[in-house]
Amino acid sequence: MDALITFISENLLMIYILVFAIFLGTEVISKVPTVLHTPLMSGANAISGVVIIGAIILIRQADPTNYFILILGFLGIALASINVVGGYAVTDRMLDMFKNKKKKK
Amino acid sequence: MTTSVYDFLYLISIILFIIGLKRLSSPDTARNGNLVAAGGMGLAIIISLVYPLGVEQNNYGWVAGGIVLGSVVGITAAKKVQMTAMPEMVSLFNGLGGACALLVSLVEFYNYPEGVSLLNGQIFTTLFALFIGSISFTGSLVAYGKLQGFLRDSLTVPYPRIVNALLLVAVIGLIIYIMIMPTADFNWALILMAVSLIYGITFVTPIGGGDMPVVISLLNSFTGIGAALAGLIYNNQVMLVGGILVGASGTILTILMCQAMNRSLFNVIIGGFSSSGGPAGEGREQIVKEVSPSDLAIELKYSSKVMVVPGYGMAVAQAQHTVHELESMLEEEGVDFKYAIHPVAGRMPGHMNVLLAEADVPYPKLLELEEANKELTTTDVVLVIGANDVVNPAAKDDPSSPIHGMPILEVEKAKSVIVLKRSMSTGYAGIQNQLFFGEKTRMLFGDAKASINKLKEEVDQA
Numbered sequence: 001m002d003a004l005i006t007f008i009s010e011n012l013l014m015i016y017i018l019v020f021a022i023f024l025g026t027e028v029i030s031k032v033p034t035v036l037h038t039p040l041m042s043g044a045n046a047i048s049g050v051v052i053i054g055a056i057i058l059i060r061q062a063d064p065t066n067y068f069i070l071i072l073g074f075l076g077i078a079l080a081s082i083n084v085v086g087g088y089a090v091t092d093r094m095l096d097m098f099k100n101k102k103k104k105k
Numbered sequence: 106m107t108t109s110v111y112d113f114l115y116l117i118s119i120i121l122f123i124i125g126l127k128r129l130s131s132p133d134t135a136r137n138g139n140l141v142a143a144g145g146m147g148l149a150i151i152i153s154l155v156y157p158l159g160v161e162q163n164n165y166g167w168v169a170g171g172i173v174l175g176s177v178v179g180i181t182a183a184k185k186v187q188m189t190a191m192p193e194m195v196s197l198f199n200g201l202g203g204a205c206a207l208l209v210s211l212v213e214f215y216n217y218p219e220g221v222s223l224l225n226g227q228i229f230t231t232l233f234a235l236f237i238g239s240i241s242f243t244g245s246l247v248a249y250g251k252l253q254g255f256l257r258d259s260l261t262v263p264y265p266r267i268v269n270a271l272l273l274v275a276v277i278g279l280i281i282y283i284m285i286m287p288t289a290d291f292n293w294a295l296i297l298m299a300v301s302l303i304y305g306i307t308f309v310t311p312i313g314g315g316d317m318p319v320v321i322s323l324l325n326s327f328t329g330i331g332a333a334l335a336g337l338i339y340n341n342q343v344m345l346v347g348g349i350l351v352g353a354s355g356t357i358l359t360i361l362m363c364q365a366m367n368r369s370l371f372n373v374i375i376g377g378f379s380s381s382g383g384p385a386g387e388g389r390e391q392i393v394k395e396v397s398p399s400d401l402a403i404e405l406k407y408s409s410k411v412m413v414v415p416g417y418g419m420a421v422a423q424a425q426h427t428v429h430e431l432e433s434m435l436e437e438e439g440v441d442f443k444y445a446i447h448p449v450a451g452r453m454p455g456h457m458n459v460l461l462a463e464a465d466v467p468y469p470k471l472l473e474l475e476e477a478n479k480e481l482t483t484t485d486v487v488l489v490i491g492a493n494d495v496v497n498p499a500a501k502d503d504p505s506s507p508i509h510g511m512p513i514l515e516v517e518k519a520k521s522v523i524v525l526k527r528s529m530s531t532g533y534a535g536i537q538n539q540l541f542f543g544e545k546t547r548m549l550f551g552d553a554k555a556s557i558n559k560l561k562e563e564v565d566q567a
Binding site for chain 2: 003004006007008010011014017018021022023024025026028029030031032033034035036037038039040041042043044045046047048049050051052053054055056057058059060061062063064068069070072073074075076077078079080081082083084085086087088089090091092093094095096097
């Protein structure tokens, strides 16, 4: 119980942000047309690659001789980069098709 | 002093994420929105590279190596992937993001100082991120495998509900046990990881292929939550807000998709579709009528309104370009040619729109469900190209059908229905379609692309 209270008091600001972000995310997406579900899912997926920052911080703080952390962190960065870069590229490819047509019309 | 400057820049990248996501939800601004979000991500990554951490060793070589390797793989994959394989690709990417959350939380646990009590929010967040990241990783891989076809839907865990419940209890038990232990024992974190990875597999395997898009969306929101939890660990607002934005929007998308199929999320997770029984009307003698391409060509040429219902069969045959060519030919003959798009046609909502957009089909020609149903009454010929469940009248007439209640395209309202199909096999939901035996229905068997090519030739000659 004490642990819980300490955690809440130490992270109060983060908890505020968390709650507001949940409402914000819900509001931002609430009325999206079916046509865009796939690109939106893909674009949001790319944003979830933001976890790469965690891997970067982790590696930057690691001891240069601690290969266990370095290798896991390296893997984390590589995998998350695939998610981020691939995700944005794929979304762009999908959306590109919608755009082209507009020009021709 | 300097950290506040960096924190402010982090805020800018959060704003870019929000604007990007907002713009992604409207067709006119979507592409721009994606670029804005990508810009936000680029900025966030750059800041995280130079942010003063107090104890930095930096190891920039490792960081750069990871980013370069990942970017090359990511770009290559994104460029090579076929438009039809998009859902698989999204799922695979998502799994990799989950894997990163998993690795980060694992190392974070490993790094936890010796001799400090584990009963605190920090450890709980870390373990929870480990759990969520693991499910997202293996779950997405299973979803990828199922969509790609190398994992069969029939491959299931015995008693999936019991197994899943037991694994979940085990996960909760492990988290509690680790937290009340006096010191961090890394092996227990590894056991938690192993159980969570298995849970990810058994969580997704019982779910039928037709429900896969919903699951991918759900796993996507899990990865977002994993990223947000990692943000809590590092006290990093970008990760927290970015992750939660994805978590919240993923959850909304999941619910919207369930609504489109008139099913509850619970129903999807339990896997009602795949476990459904034998095809309705089996055993009865049923006659299907076939149509020849030349007859059909003449019929099409002299009808005033034609509607196409595209499905996954069109997607796998890569027939969207050919269909568009047929459309142009018939339009020249004065035929009104439109497309009826069911919200869950294909393997993902909006999948058909993307494919037809790729083939340059003009936007106004794509009708959504309600609009299409209105126009179907005045349509002469409906071409159902590789779609099954979205036109199955059982959804309306047969309360025992597993898809009962799902809104469908009422193609039988049209004067004539032509079904292009490779064989009489059932669709993704695994149920036979009475439509195929209907009065007005005729079948054109064969690969969709080949059939339509043949049809084009005949239209040309007719």
